[in-house]
Amino acid sequence: MAGKPVHKGRLKAREAYAVKVRVLVAAALAVSVALGTAGCNLIQPQATRLAYDPSDGVSVNVGGLDLRNLMIISDNGKTGNFLLSAVNSSGEDVKLHIGFISDNTVIDGHVDIPSNAKVPTSFGTKDEDRIILGGINTQPGGLLEVAFEVDGDMKTVLVPVLTSGQPEYNGLAPKNVITISK
Incomplete structure (x- = not known):
């Protein structure tokens, strides 16, 4: 017995429809894979692009100076060794004024930071x-509010006070220091 003949026009229409469906499914799959693998980057900032302080210290920019890894090493909470690295990209030598309040009195001083954008000037090690x-x-374990000023530009930052008990800070706390202050 012979079956009914299939109309050739219908077969081509079905094949064309099947091809369109396959193309749409493939495109939808490609879009879902792309969104699935990169979706977080579309709605969240990349963590590797966020600036942060990778050590125990803090940072601040003031008057053309980039001050990095600011911390105070003290074993007694009275006298501390102030660690900092300064990058001076201003093109000129700079006088960095440092101040804090102690017993309602301003304690301040300054250090000279030479112009050198490639090599930081460091203190304290x-x-x-x-x-x-x-x-x-x-x-x-506490924080000391310290002000920094360069040519009228002033910034205040909370600087951590740490002990020399950590191996990387061993021997950095002041010992047998006679301090004359205001």
Whole structure:
């Protein structure tokens, strides 16, 4: 027995429809894979693009200086070694004024930061000059509010006070220091 003949026009229409469906399904699959693998980047900022302080210290920019890894090492909460790295990209030597309040009195001083955008000027480690702050009255684990000023531009930041108990800060706390302050 012979079956009914299939109309050739209908077969082509069905094949064309099937091809269109396959193309739409493939496109939808490609879009869902693209969104599934990159969707977080579309709605969330990339964590690697966020600026942060990778160490225990804090940072601040003031008057053409980039001050990095600011921290105070103190074992007694009274006298501290102020660690900092300064990058001076201003093209000129800069006088950095540092101040804080101790017993209702402003304690301030300054350090000279040479112009050198490639190599930071650092203070406080065993091989560098030290800035010793007397009268900080902040126990280790606390924060001391410190003001920085360069040519009229002033910023204030809370600087952590840490002990020399951590291996990386061993030997950095001031010992047997006689401090004369205001």
